[in-house]
Amino acid sequence: MRGSNMQICVLNGSPKGETSVTMQYVRFLELANPDHSFVTRHISRKIVAIEKKPEEWEEICSAIRSADLILWATPVYFQHVPAQYKRFIELLLERNTRDLFAGKYAASLSTSVHFFDQKVHEYLQGISEDLGMNYAGSFSAAMNDLFEEKNQHQLVLFGMDILSACNEKRPELPAYPPLPTGSAKYTPGTISPVETHGKQVLILHDAGPGSNLEAMVRQMTCAFPDAKSVHLNETGMKGGCLGCCQCAFDNHCVYSDGFCSFWKSQVEQADIIIYAGSVRDRYLSASWKQFFDRSFFLGHVPRFENKQQVLMVEGPLARVPGLRENLTSLLGGGNLVDIITDEPKNPDFIDECIRSVVERAVQASLDGYKKPPMFPAVAGHIVLRDAVWGDLRPIFRADHRYYKKHGLYDFPQYQYRKRLSRFFFSLMMGFGPVQKKVKPMMSKHMVQSYARIFSESKVLKEAQRP
Numbered sequence: 001m002r003g004s005n006m007q008i009c010v011l012n013g014s015p016k017g018e019t020s021v022t023m024q025y026v027r028f029l030e031l032a033n034p035d036h037s038f039v040t041r042h043i044s045r046k047i048v049a050i051e052k053k054p055e056e057w058e059e060i061c062s063a064i065r066s067a068d069l070i071l072w073a074t075p076v077y078f079q080h081v082p083a084q085y086k087r088f089i090e091l092l093l094e095r096n097t098r099d100l101f102a103g104k105y106a107a108s109l110s111t112s113v114h115f116f117d118q119k120v121h122e123y124l125q126g127i128s129e130d131l132g133m134n135y136a137g138s139f140s141a142a143m144n145d146l147f148e149e150k151n152q153h154q155l156v157l158f159g160m161d162i163l164s165a166c167n168e169k170r171p172e173l174p175a176y177p178p179l180p181t182g183s184a185k186y187t188p189g190t191i192s193p194v195e196t197h198g199k200q201v202l203i204l205h206d207a208g209p210g211s212n213l214e215a216m217v218r219q220m221t222c223a224f225p226d227a228k229s230v231h232l233n234e235t236g237m238k239g240g241c242l243g244c245c246q247c248a249f250d251n252h253c254v255y256s257d258g259f260c261s262f263w264k265s266q267v268e269q270a271d272i273i274i275y276a277g278s279v280r281d282r283y284l285s286a287s288w289k290q291f292f293d294r295s296f297f298l299g300h301v302p303r304f305e306n307k308q309q310v311l312m313v314e315g316p317l318a319r320v321p322g323l324r325e326n327l328t329s330l331l332g333g334g335n336l337v338d339i340i341t342d343e344p345k346n347p348d349f350i351d352e353c354i355r356s357v358v359e360r361a362v363q364a365s366l367d368g369y370k371k372p373p374m375f376p377a378v379a380g381h382i383v384l385r386d387a388v389w390g391d392l393r394p395i396f397r398a399d400h401r402y403y404k405k406h407g408l409y410d411f412p413q414y415q416y417r418k419r420l421s422r423f424f425f426s427l428m429m430g431f432g433p434v435q436k437k438v439k440p441m442m443s444k445h446m447v448q449s450y451a452r453i454f455s456e457s458k459v460l461k462e463a464q465r466p
């Protein structure tokens with residue numbers, strides 16, 4: 001877009017700094033807009049210095065201060081922004097930087113394989129609005145989009161749109177109301193222990209001293225006296241995922257800080273896992289995010305297979321439906337028994353919820369119960385399956401082996417018998433006279449085969465047994 005020079009402050013969320021895929025999209029935008037100045041700060045790569053060194057922090061603040069437009073540019077890591085970026089956003093809110101941002105325009109740009117990419121943009125819009133900015137729009141590119149001219153064209157149009165929003169002071173409607181602060185103090189009552197029948201229980205948390213979360217974790221350990229309760233500080237993590245993807249070959253992480261052995265000895269061995277965290281801005285803490293990102297050493301395989309899982313959340317989860325949706329779909333492969341929060345004002349009611357959820361978790365573990373997947377899990381599986389089979393396969397070799405071994409390549413084109421019967425069925429249905437006969441009986445036909453299930457099902461007979 002031609003016109004008066006504007007300054008765009010790009011806050012790069014990729015821990016790979018300049019050699020990041022996302023940065024190539026930013027570079028393209030920059031080249032397409034020679035009349036404007038792009039100033040990039042590599043947030044995730046430098047997060048430790050930004051947090052610890054006042055001069056680094058001040059330097060970022062001054063780049064933000066001089067900008068007309070803030071561009072959040074980030075890869076999608078584990079259905080959200082990378083942990084290092086999340087920490088930066090926490091710092092922005094902790095250090096009361098609203099005045100730096102208020103009234104400016106913001107936009108977000110991500111690259112990904114389109115697995116929960118929408119969550120990143122919802123989040124960044126919410127954060128932009130929390131910081132008093134006018135959010136002008138998002139652009140979610142697939143990693144390789146830039147190789148096609150039609151996508152390059154769309155990126156140029158996105159750039160024009162956000163620059164003109166900023167230039168013309170376009171009105172932008174906020175989408176995410178501010179979150180309430182503070183919650184009623186939860187003082188737990190007595191709770192009796194639950195028989196676990198030998199099931200291994202792991203409680204993972206990041207509770208701060210004196211918090212409601214700490215009280216909820218304590219209550220959970222009373223219900224599960226044999227459970228292992230581990231603070232995220234004790235999981236061995238010495239830093240965030242670097243996004244280097246070296247683990248893709250053989251599930252071996254470049255860090256040798258003890259996290260992977262913690263995962264193998266504790267997380268993998270557990271039958272029931274309780275995840276306890278607090279709503280921090282519009283997600284859980286950066287430590288939780290780091291925990292999830294670091295599990296990427298396992299690639300794109302469902303890592304919580306056969307586990308019963310409970311989420312225990314401190315904070316206004318009901319006011320952040322996007323977070324609830326994100327957390328629900330995060331724990332791939334396992335069964336989410338329920339989500340407990342400290343939102344009810346009545347502590348006895350919270351105790352009853354905890355008591356009920358631990359009983360249900362044990363029962364579900366004994367029964368091997370798993371709720372059927374819903375749209376996010378079903379669609380997510382297809383996205384990852386196609387990505388692992390396609391572009392990712394040469395590098396994500398461990399994933400490919402796992403997908404082959406565990407039958408996760410469930411493409412319709414492999415179902416030879418079904419394809420054959422569908423072929424003849426479809427041939428028949430192509431004839432007008434057949435269609436005329438079938439149409440009035442459609443509903444009846446659709447349930448016809450279920451009658452056989454009701455009369456023959458062994459499972460039904462078993463359930464009916466007195």
Ligand SMILES: Cc1cc2nc3c(=O)[nH]c(=O)nc-3n(C[C@H](O)[C@H](O)[C@H](O)COP(=O)(O)O)c2cc1C
Nearest residue numbers: 014020021022075076077078079111112113114115
């Ligand atoms: C640790 C990690 C987690 C990822 N998680 C997701 C994800 O949840 N959804 C997705 O679509 N892509 C995911 N990806 C793929 C990246 O979003 C994609 O490769 C992106 O282009 C990387 O950008 P960068 O080079 O700027 O870091 C993940 C990649 C890594 C390394």
